[in-house]
Amino acid sequence: MVIYHRKVVFTYVRAKRFYHFLNIEMVTDFKSLLPVIDISPLLAKCDDFDMAEDAGVVEVVGKLDRACRDVGFFYVIGHGISDDLINKVKEMTHQFFELPYEEKLKIKITPTAGYRGYQRIGVNFTSGKQDMHEAIDCYREFKQGKHGDIGKVLEGPNQWPGNPQEYKDLMEEYIKLCTDLSRNILRGISLALGGSPYEFEGKMLRDPFWVMRIIGYPGVNQENVIGCGAHTDYGLLTLINQDDDKTALQVKNVDGDWIPAIPIPGSFICNIGDMLTILSNGVYQSTLHKVINNSPKYRVCVAFFYETNFEAEVEPLDIFKEKHPRKETSQVAKRVVYGQHLINKVLTTFANLVENS
Numbered sequence: 001m002v003i004y005h006r007k008v009v010f011t012y013v014r015a016k017r018f019y020h021f022l023n024i025e026m027v028t029d030f031k032s033l034l035p036v037i038d039i040s041p042l043l044a045k046c047d048d049f050d051m052a053e054d055a056g057v058v059e060v061v062g063k064l065d066r067a068c069r070d071v072g073f074f075y076v077i078g079h080g081i082s083d084d085l086i087n088k089v090k091e092m093t094h095q096f097f098e099l100p101y102e103e104k105l106k107i108k109i110t111p112t113a114g115y116r117g118y119q120r121i122g123v124n125f126t127s128g129k130q131d132m133h134e135a136i137d138c139y140r141e142f143k144q145g146k147h148g149d150i151g152k153v154l155e156g157p158n159q160w161p162g163n164p165q166e167y168k169d170l171m172e173e174y175i176k177l178c179t180d181l182s183r184n185i186l187r188g189i190s191l192a193l194g195g196s197p198y199e200f201e202g203k204m205l206r207d208p209f210w211v212m213r214i215i216g217y218p219g220v221n222q223e224n225v226i227g228c229g230a231h232t233d234y235g236l237l238t239l240i241n242q243d244d245d246k247t248a249l250q251v252k253n254v255d256g257d258w259i260p261a262i263p264i265p266g267s268f269i270c271n272i273g274d275m276l277t278i279l280s281n282g283v284y285q286s287t288l289h290k291v292i293n294n295s296p297k298y299r300v301c302v303a304f305f306y307e308t309n310f311e312a313e314v315e316p317l318d319i320f321k322e323k324h325p326r327k328e329t330s331q332v333a334k335r336v337v338y339g340q341h342l343i344n345k346v347l348t349t350f351a352n353l354v355e356n357s
């Protein structure tokens, strides 16, 4: 398996060199590969007011634009989060899922727990079908009543396993780094859309919400068992940290083909969510993806979702409407309250969850 995986990585690297040799951006080949973007030049300048004038930033911004337009998924490397942390997060997640059910059920998800905590295999539904995964769901914590009636559904503290002990601290550190990284990538995306770096940091993102799903997919060795059914993500930007030694995530390209997101060690897979579709006036669309773990091995994935304010009334930003005018017939949703969108999704995902199952 490992040898196979290395081969895949080498093929990938070779393909990249080949495209480079031909002086064609690899992003033109979305038919079989997702683009890889080294964002280190962006991060080096992302706190400078005049970052847009930097040649390195301009190059990254061009790549982000192509990737977001053409596929909505890309690998991020040069992101500054250490391999050690990325790997530790996955290792400790494996350890948790290896615990006996009774142990995991100590932090069981229920409606009164604000839909936070551990869910057994079969609890999660996508498009009316059971998903073959178990997970811990976490949401940014907020004071009771802060987000009114809509927010009530998700009220409560996150439920962290007592075992392994340092898990909570590790994940909280990780969430902090993912939050900063997402904001910085969005500065690049804001430039890519023709705005200043800060278009998303106005009233939509004063108090950004986040979601984290810690997911485990049993190895079933069967093509027709769906780990997670096809969906788009709900918010702005997702950062996926997946096991290095099996390919399970698949992304739908413009031709309607499913492209495997082959792991690249140390990278994040980054994809855009429904709120970015609206804010960008439909220029960047959230992309359908699904998960099939047809390897015999257990797979973990930690997905961090960076969102707008919970109560943001999300609509196309004026600046992007100006830069990218669209016809009235455009399919882009005109306006949505992010928290409402999220709650609708949570309630359909867990429609069969009862208090004492």
Ligand SMILES: N=C(N)NCCCC[C@H](N)C(=O)O
Pocket: 124, 125, 126, 127, 211, 213, 228, 231, 232, 233, 234, 305, 345, 348, 349
């Ligand atoms: N926060 C995110 N993206 N979660 C995705 C979970 C999988 C899809 C979900 N069951 C659904 O039906 O939407």
Ligand SMILES: O=C(O)CCC(=O)C(=O)O
Pocket: 213, 215, 228, 233, 240, 242, 248, 249, 289, 291, 301, 303
């Ligand atoms: O397991 C994965 O690679 C992706 C999971 C996912 O798409 C999600 O939880 O939204």
Ligand SMILES: [Fe+2]
Pocket: 231, 232, 233, 289
């Ligand atoms: Fe997803």
